[in-house]
Amino acid sequence: MDKILYHTPEQLKEMTANNRQEFSVLFQKLKKKKPKNLDSIVQQLHEEAFDQFDCLDCANCCSSISPIVIDKDVERLAKSQRMKPADFIASYLYKDEDNDYVFQQTPCPFLMGDNYCCVYENRPRACREYPHTDRSRFYQILNLTKKNCEVCPVVFAIVKDLSKREW
Structure with a gap:
């Protein structure tokens, strides 16, 4: 996984918009195929991401959305x-x-x-539970994940990594 950098929600919205086509194709594939190894891949990416990213440097979730x-x-x-x-x-x-x-x-x-x-x-x-990238049946929350790409640098990085893979 590439190094995860802090981005503001405004920057993440723009980055997500710039990747909308790529992410839409990914989510369509994942919804259709429901790959058996998706949860383990996302869990691994989640762990790698949080080994290098500290939420206290960001707090986008706490400052821009309400649970x-x-x-x-x-x-x-x-x-x-x-x-x-x-x-x-x-x-x-x-x-x-x-x-x-x-x-x-x-x-x-x-x-x-x-x-x-x-x-x-x-x-x-x-x-x-936020950002919900370490849960089972990840394919069930793809719409939420798409929204979270605009808030959480970790979610954006995970989805970007997933979009580079062959499904």
């Missing part, structure tokens, strides 16, 4: 903030067009100036 916050996340976060769940919801969340709770603002209200998360141990499940 879905499920009920268990609300309970855990509210407790960590010494709030009632209803008060936490009123203070920090709203329901989006899909009827999911998301943060009212970006950057995330818990993102600190040094890119650390002040609720890291209690962060939402979606934050724990």
